Amino acid sequence: MKPSGKIRLKRFSVGQRIFHLLLMLSFLTQGATGLARMYIETDFGKGLASFFGGYERALAIHKYVGILMICGFLVHLLYLIVSIDWSQYKSSLFGPDSLIPTPGDAREFIHHICWFFGLIRAPRFDRWGYWEKFDYWAVFWGIPILGITGLILAYPLISTRVMPGWGLNIAFWIHRIEAILAMAHVFIIHFFIGHLRRTNFPMDRAMFEGSVDLDVASHEKPFWVARLAQTGKLEGMLVPESKPGRRILFYVFGYAAMMVGVFLLIGGLVNSPYITW
Amino acid sequence: MGTLVHGKRIHEPEAITVRMRVMRRGLKRSLWTLLALIMGLTAQPLIASAQEEAGSAMRRYREREFSTGYYEEYEAKPIRQRPLVGVPGVSEGLFPYSPTAAAVRIRTRLADSHQGIKFYENLSCDYCHMRETKDIHTVRANLTCRQCHGGEPIASINHYYSPLNPIRRHAYVCSKCHAGASASYASYVVHAPNPAMISTLQTFPLLFIVFWGMVAIAVGTFLVFLPHTIAWGIREISMRKEKTAK
Numbered sequence: 001m002k003p004s005g006k007i008r009l010k011r012f013s014v015g016q017r018i019f020h021l022l023l024m025l026s027f028l029t030q031g032a033t034g035l036a037r038m039y040i041e042t043d044f045g046k047g048l049a050s051f052f053g054g055y056e057r058a059l060a061i062h063k064y065v066g067i068l069m070i071c072g073f074l075v076h077l078l079y080l081i082v083s084i085d086w087s088q089y090k091s092s093l094f095g096p097d098s099l100i101p102t103p104g105d106a107r108e109f110i111h112h113i114c115w116f117f118g119l120i121r122a123p124r125f126d127r128w129g130y131w132e133k134f135d136y137w138a139v140f141w142g143i144p145i146l147g148i149t150g151l152i153l154a155y156p157l158i159s160t161r162v163m164p165g166w167g168l169n170i171a172f173w174i175h176r177i178e179a180i181l182a183m184a185h186v187f188i189i190h191f192f193i194g195h196l197r198r199t200n201f202p203m204d205r206a207m208f209e210g211s212v213d214l215d216v217a218s219h220e221k222p223f224w225v226a227r228l229a230q231t232g233k234l235e236g237m238l239v240p241e242s243k244p245g246r247r248i249l250f251y252v253f254g255y256a257a258m259m260v261g262v263f264l265l266i267g268g269l270v271n272s273p274y275i276t277w
Numbered sequence: 278m279g280t281l282v283h284g285k286r287i288h289e290p291e292a293i294t295v296r297m298r299v300m301r302r303g304l305k306r307s308l309w310t311l312l313a314l315i316m317g318l319t320a321q322p323l324i325a326s327a328q329e330e331a332g333s334a335m336r337r338y339r340e341r342e343f344s345t346g347y348y349e350e351y352e353a354k355p356i357r358q359r360p361l362v363g364v365p366g367v368s369e370g371l372f373p374y375s376p377t378a379a380a381v382r383i384r385t386r387l388a389d390s391h392q393g394i395k396f397y398e399n400l401s402c403d404y405c406h407m408r409e410t411k412d413i414h415t416v417r418a419n420l421t422c423r424q425c426h427g428g429e430p431i432a433s434i435n436h437y438y439s440p441l442n443p444i445r446r447h448a449y450v451c452s453k454c455h456a457g458a459s460a461s462y463a464s465y466v467v468h469a470p471n472p473a474m475i476s477t478l479q480t481f482p483l484l485f486i487v488f489w490g491m492v493a494i495a496v497g498t499f500l501v502f503l504p505h506t507i508a509w510g511i512r513e514i515s516m517r518k519e520k521t522a523k
Contacts, residue, residue: 040417116508134502156465157457165464170487173472177491181498189502198513276416277471 006238008211009225019076020207023139026069028260030146031183033062035264038176042274044267063154070147096126096227101137105130126223135190142182149175183268187261195258208250211239388438389430409468418454425450425467 012020032048036058039045052058085092093100109130111123149171152159156168194204199216206212218225228234241247384390391397402422403410414420425441432439440449447463455462470477472488 113505113508116505116512118512131502157455157459157462160459160462160465163461165462166466166481166484168465169469169481170484173484173488174491177488177495181491181495184495185498185502189506192506192510197510198516276411276413 006240007214008209008239008241009214009217009228009234010210010237010239011206011212011217012210014210015079017207017210019072022072023069024257026065026072027182027186028257028264029065030062030069031179031264032260033058033065034179035268037062039268039271039275041276042271044271045275048267063150066147066150066154069143070151073143073147096128096223099128099133099136101130101133105133124222125220126227127221129221131193138182138185142178145178146175146182149178180268183261183264187265191258191261195254203251203254205247205250205254208254209242209247214238385433385435386437387433388436390433390436391431412468414467424453 033052036045036048036052037055040049040055049055049058052061092098094102108123108125111120112130114120115122152163152171153168153175156165160168194200194207195202199220204212214225225234228237242250394400406422409415409422414425427440432441434441434443434446436442440446443460443463447458447460451458451463466481469484470480472481472484475485477485477488
């Protein structure tokens with residue numbers, strides 16, 4: 001609503017967006033190569049595997065990309081250590097700009113559900129909604145679990161030096177169930193919230209463009225906008241909408257990722273009775 | 278006069294014959310020792326796969342084995358048929374087992390695990406061991422039973438000389454494909470029980486607990502977030518326009 005045409009509010013830095021992009025690409029690769037092997041007895045799995053060069057090659061790619069994801073996670077940990085303001089660590093860790101869950105999130109979650117059923121007015125969120133915090137922590141928990149079990153399974157000769165071989169049976173099932181949970185959560189919940197709910201339809205471009213519509217933000221996250229206005233930071237964080245060409249690129253890329261995800265989800269569900277679990 | 282032989286004082290010519298007799302006896306004894314040594318050497322165990330050098334881990338077994346690859350085309354009878362030997366706990370034949378005999382003849386310790394099974398030569402493995410054909414080694418790596426369990430007679434896995442005995446399984450079986458397999462590595466449960474089954478709580482408790490723990494986390498997440506997200510979507514459709522605008 002600024003006359004200068006700056007109608008969007010900056011939300012993600014370039015680094016954060018690059019990391020989300022890398023996470024997207026590696027996650028989809030891991031999902032596709034993992035399902036290729038899991039479903040190799042079906043045409044769905046054979047098709048996926050042939051795209052990656054076969055059953056063995058799919059595993060090789062799965063291992064390399066997995067190691068890449070672990071490296072990305074370690075870099076993210078360094079990023080966290082650097083970006084936390086240790087001189088005021090309490091407000092930095094538990095303040096409204098932090099992704100660490102607080103009791104307020106549980107309250108907002110319940111209020112939000114009450115609003116779904118028309119019991120109360122919509123809760124007003126600060127910078128991070130509880131669903132966004134959950135998404136973040138789901139990845140934060142998922143990568144170590146999948147990474148550690150993945151390393152155990154990828155290097156069984158080394159890992160069985162420090163653990164019994166039957167631990168591989170257990171690591172295998174942890175890896176499999178956690179991967180199914182992660183994929184189902186991203187391909188159903190995350191995609192629905194990001195693409196299909198009315199506020200965001202057809203797509204929330206925040207993670208690609210780096211900014212959100214100021215109208216939407218002041219409606220859904222009024223506390224964040226008010227806080228920025230109070231501290232005088234709001235003016236400096238307003239940016240214009242990106243050019244139509246780039247916007248088309250974001251939409252094409254976002255929808256391509258969503259289609260890959262939905263393809264994996266439906267293929268996985270439909271073919272699940274035909275594999276040896 | 279005479280000479281002292283074995284503490285006895287005897288005459289010279291007599292002493293020579295006694296000495297020769299002693300020497301001959303010693304020679305005979307050492308010959309037997311040599312023979313025993315040679316016999317012992319021939320009775321050494323076979324060279325284990327872990328003791329040889331090999332470059333390829335994955336394709337190694339198929340490269341090295343002498344076989345047509347058609348394992349189920351022939352079936353051989355177990356060496357000895359013993360009609361009176363039955364399954365422990367199941368009374369068969371004239372004299373059922375005493376607990377001691379059952380402990381000796383228990384099927385996981387027999388030299389021929391299938392001995393005494395009627396019409397054995399007409400059966401294929403999966404006729405009895407159906408579940409054992411539904412694991413990654415069989416389904417994905419296309420291994421046949423004999424590639425690990427060997428030809429007839431198939432020794433029980435706990436029989437002392439069985440290649441699948443846990444004391445040598447890693448060297449004799451696993452390392453055919455997984456070069457460098459250790460005993461710990463070989464404790465991977467190839468024929469793993471179905472982790473969802475309640476019987477697994479007895480046979481592989483940690484697998485059962487971890488499986489259902491992970492399923493509980495996954496199902497719990499969806500029990501919360503699936504209805505939540507659907508309700509959210511529906512609510513936003515019926516959201517009033519003016520509220521969205523400002």
